[in-house]
Amino acid sequence: MTVACVCACLTLASVAKPLDNTPTAAEAQTFMDKAEAELLQLGITAQRAAWIEETYINDDTENLSAKETERVIARVTELVNQSRRFDSLDLSPELRRKFTLLKLSLTLPAPNDPKLRAELTQIASSLEGSYGSGKYCPGGDQAKCMGIDDLEVRMGRGRDPKELQDLWVGWHKVGAPMRDRYARFVELSNQGARELGFADTGAMWRAKYDMTPEEFSADLERLWQQVKPLYLELHAYVRARLIEKYGAAAQRADGMIPADLLGNMWAQEWGNIYDIVAPASAPPTYDLAKTLQARGTDAKQMVLYGEHFFQSMGFQTLPETFWERSMLTKPRDRDVVCHASAWNIDSDQDVRLKLCIHITADDFRTVHHELGHNYYTLAYRNQPVMFRDGANDGFHEAIGDSIALSITPEYLKKIGLVQQIPPPQADIPLLLRTALDKIAFLPFGLLIDKWRWEVFSGQIKPSDYNKAWWKLREEYQGVAPPVDRSEADFDPGAKYHIPDNTPYARYFLAAVYQFQFYRAMCQAAGNTGPLNRCSVYGSKEAGKRFQAMLALGCSKPWPEAMKVMTGEDKADASAIIEYFQPLIEWLKAQNQGKNLGWTVASDPLTAR
Numbered sequence: 001m002t003v004a005c006v007c008a009c010l011t012l013a014s015v016a017k018p019l020d021n022t023p024t025a026a027e028a029q030t031f032m033d034k035a036e037a038e039l040l041q042l043g044i045t046a047q048r049a050a051w052i053e054e055t056y057i058n059d060d061t062e063n064l065s066a067k068e069t070e071r072v073i074a075r076v077t078e079l080v081n082q083s084r085r086f087d088s089l090d091l092s093p094e095l096r097r098k099f100t101l102l103k104l105s106l107t108l109p110a111p112n113d114p115k116l117r118a119e120l121t122q123i124a125s126s127l128e129g130s131y132g133s134g135k136y137c138p139g140g141d142q143a144k145c146m147g148i149d150d151l152e153v154r155m156g157r158g159r160d161p162k163e164l165q166d167l168w169v170g171w172h173k174v175g176a177p178m179r180d181r182y183a184r185f186v187e188l189s190n191q192g193a194r195e196l197g198f199a200d201t202g203a204m205w206r207a208k209y210d211m212t213p214e215e216f217s218a219d220l221e222r223l224w225q226q227v228k229p230l231y232l233e234l235h236a237y238v239r240a241r242l243i244e245k246y247g248a249a250a251q252r253a254d255g256m257i258p259a260d261l262l263g264n265m266w267a268q269e270w271g272n273i274y275d276i277v278a279p280a281s282a283p284p285t286y287d288l289a290k291t292l293q294a295r296g297t298d299a300k301q302m303v304l305y306g307e308h309f310f311q312s313m314g315f316q317t318l319p320e321t322f323w324e325r326s327m328l329t330k331p332r333d334r335d336v337v338c339h340a341s342a343w344n345i346d347s348d349q350d351v352r353l354k355l356c357i358h359i360t361a362d363d364f365r366t367v368h369h370e371l372g373h374n375y376y377t378l379a380y381r382n383q384p385v386m387f388r389d390g391a392n393d394g395f396h397e398a399i400g401d402s403i404a405l406s407i408t409p410e411y412l413k414k415i416g417l418v419q420q421i422p423p424p425q426a427d428i429p430l431l432l433r434t435a436l437d438k439i440a441f442l443p444f445g446l447l448i449d450k451w452r453w454e455v456f457s458g459q460i461k462p463s464d465y466n467k468a469w470w471k472l473r474e475e476y477q478g479v480a481p482p483v484d485r486s487e488a489d490f491d492p493g494a495k496y497h498i499p500d501n502t503p504y505a506r507y508f509l510a511a512v513y514q515f516q517f518y519r520a521m522c523q524a525a526g527n528t529g530p531l532n533r534c535s536v537y538g539s540k541e542a543g544k545r546f547q548a549m550l551a552l553g554c555s556k557p558w559p560e561a562m563k564v565m566t567g568e569d570k571a572d573a574s575a576i577i578e579y580f581q582p583l584i585e586w587l588k589a590q591n592q593g594k595n596l597g598w599t600v601a602s603d604p605l606t607a608r
């Protein structure tokens with residue numbers, strides 16, 4: 001029994017203290033126990049500082065938060081370097097996983113030189129501050145200034161191409177002043193990544209998925225190829241309807257769509273232009289925003305709807321402190337980061353939301369998205385510190401969205417938000433409305449980090465930042481800048497996750513995972529009808545299945561966590577295809593005889 005012998009020898013080797021200075025498994029365990037306790041405390045302070053910074057932006061809070069971030073990065077780096085002496089030890093899979101996670105834990109690796117590290121964290125804080133305090137004041141009128149939350153609502157509702165272009169150009173000015181800081185940020189962070197043994201920061205990010213960075217890139221490409229045909233159909237259909245509506249303003253010889261006409265500042269989700277593209281003879285569906293507004297729903301009630309859904313599946317009520325400490329509306333007297341986020345200050349019960357809620361259908365869904373993060377952190381809070389995170393970051397982003405897919409007309413009727421359930425013929429319009437958000441998002445979700453990975457690897461030079469950005473947007477999304485751009489602009493800076501340094505591949509993954517999770521919950525709930533009509537509202541069975549996966553945190557490689565919930569151990573877009581099947585057939589019929597796709601401009605910075 002060779003195998004048993006090998007195991008026994010290794011176990012003995014790690015128990016008995018060898019004569020040389022080789023560390024033991026017991027020492028590794030003690031080291032990790034201490035590291036976990038220390039990092040928990042450092043993390044809590046850093047989270048508090050970040051919370052204050054993002055809900056009260058000024059030089060002081062930026063500075064204090066940068067200092068705390070710096071402290072965490074410095075200590076993690078130190079611990080990673082010290083832990084290298086345990087690299088060749090035979091440790092339990094659990095302990096080995098903790099060391100691997102520790103090594104991968106920084107999103108912002110920083111140089112060991114304290115001066116450079118401080119410079120990097122200051123830049124990081126200031127980029128975030130620039131975005132958060134960014135405004136556009138039409139006509140230069142200070143009384144009309146809008147932050148991104150108001151601008152998003154205007155982009156969603158606006159139907160005058162001139163106004164849309166003006167808002168688009170106005171907001172995108174926020175990027176230009178970030179350009180030089182961003183280039184330095186990339187340089188410094190890469191140095192940190194190299195010191196930790198990675199090729200660059202992007203390679204470090206791609207190493208976080210229980211597979212090699214190369215396997216990860218290939219997996220994303222596989223998923224994209226699965227869904228690309230559906231995106232092409234949607235793009236062609238929407239393009240035709242926009243041309244019907246706007247004429248020349250929407251029409252381009254190359255077949256691309258101007259990026260300001262899709263109801264969203266970044267053309268990343270198109271649900272807001274549903275009214276423009278709705279099938280001509282569609283039976284009326286429902287207008288959630290109108291109903292919510294007519295009832296005088298406030299921000300807190302929006303969140304209560306979300307909490308109520310989770311509770312119906314057996315999840316706990318949110319702690320009292322959630323309501324005391326969350327920021328649900330935009331304060332009048334100071335700059336805040338309005339971009340929605342969910343927080344867990346203490347890796348325990350101190351969960352919060354930070355949102356500038358508007359009473360819209362978008363924000364109704366965003367609330368569910370964010371609560372998904374909160375419920376995930378609550379579910380894994382009893383894991384050891386190193387395992388208190390999502391199975392991977394795509395899981396974290398998918399949880400709330402997989403619940404929001406259950407916001408069906410039947411569900412809305414049950415909670416009194418629609419009067420009448422639309423007839424079965426309304427399935428196509430409803431699916432189209434969902435596809436405008438979920439399918440339109442896919443290429444966007446993919447290209448953001450395609451850009452960033454090449455920026456970090458040096459393939460894209462600072463002098464080409466904007467050109468490379470638009471080349472990817474044109475290639476993947478088939479959208480073009482509404483006005484000429486140049487390298488004097490820095491349009492990536494106008495998208496939150498670039499100045500905030502939040503990796504973005506997670507959202508692409510989540511767009512796929514959420515349909516897998518939803519399909520599994522629907523099975524658990526005993527759904528037998530078409531997938532798109534399923535709601536797991538009230539299903540304790542679905543809740544139990546979900547909770548079992550959530551409670552694992554990142555204690556197991558993500559395929560194992562996925563298996564617990566879905567029986568599958570791979571990302572797979574077949575659930576998306578199943579969900580949208582009736583729409584796919586309908587779109588194909590609508591597009592018959594039309595060309596799908598577009599040609600990418602040779603100069604991506606030129607509007608037309």
Ligand code: X8Z
Nearest residue numbers: 268339340341342366369507
């Ligand atoms: O950033 C978010 C969430 C916070 S984690 C509101 N999302 C991405 C975005 O807004 O770009 C959700 C969907 C994609």
Ligand code: ZN
Nearest residue numbers: 369373396397
């Ligand atoms: Zn999120």
